[in-house]
């Protein structure tokens with residue numbers, strides 16, 4: 001049995017993942033704002049550092065897996081959203097990398113979103129701020145733009161880029177850590193409910209086409225996360241962004257995969 005840390009473990013997808021891992025006999029170090037083993041605010045650098053220190057101590061320097069599920073969505077403040085979703089995730093992934101390496105075979109699943117492919121016109125300056133590690137610039141761009149759906153998609157594009165950039169490298173795959181992301185579609189959680197209840201994105205969320213029918217339940221996403229952590233073949237997955245979205249991405253962008261590219265040969 002392993003030791004797994006889960007951010008955002010008090011609610012929704014994180015809580016459902018926690019329940020699955022606990023039921024399977026694993027030890028879970030939950031991280032959230034309150035009521036978990038580690039309580040801190042991932043919007044702040046002090047909170048992020050406290051999480052890294054507390055998880056490192058609780059796992060005795062060796063962590064078998066990590067799920068980064070803490071996050072917020074519209075109508076949350078766009079700049080805060082970027083801080084929590086991207087920089088709160090990046091700091092935990094980077095800060096816990098060495099204890100993951102110590103497990104020699106750790107699995108990591110970051111929460112991305114299908115918003116990364118189905119949101120048109122995402123402002124590149126928010127994405128650039130994330131990718132460049134410039135929190136002030138990313139926050140400023142999100143605040144000036146002011147549209148929560150864009151800040152949300154940009155923060156998750158940042159996560160996808162982090163995973164794709166780091167997963168195959170010496171520090172991750174080369175240190176026997178598998179780093180992947182899951183990109184869920186609309187899932188019925190408090191985050192989704194607050195969006196549905198808002199004037200800002202409620203109508204857009206209700207009109208999102210989902211070929212399979214309903215929004216997902218959190219356990220339907222948690223089941224995939226558990227498989228990506230502990231399932232047969234998980235160790236061959238590296239740098240993947242796994243879409244589990246009821247077909248919305250396939251419906252909206254049927255020709256987008258595989259992207260064609262050219263080489264001078």
Ligand code: NAI
Pocket residue numbers: 007008009010011012013014031032033040041042043068069070071072073084088111112113114183184185186187188189190191192
């Ligand atoms: P949720 O609202 O049920 O759970 C999110 C958890 O993150 C909460 O327990 C919350 O307290 C915690 N959190 C938020 N800000 C925090 C902070 N500053 N510090 C520490 N903890 C904080 O949301 P849900 O839906 O379970 O979302 C989990 C992840 O899945 C998020 O990253 C979200 O962006 C992502 N996601 C959700 C989708 C959905 O439709 N619900 C779809 C695609 C991705």
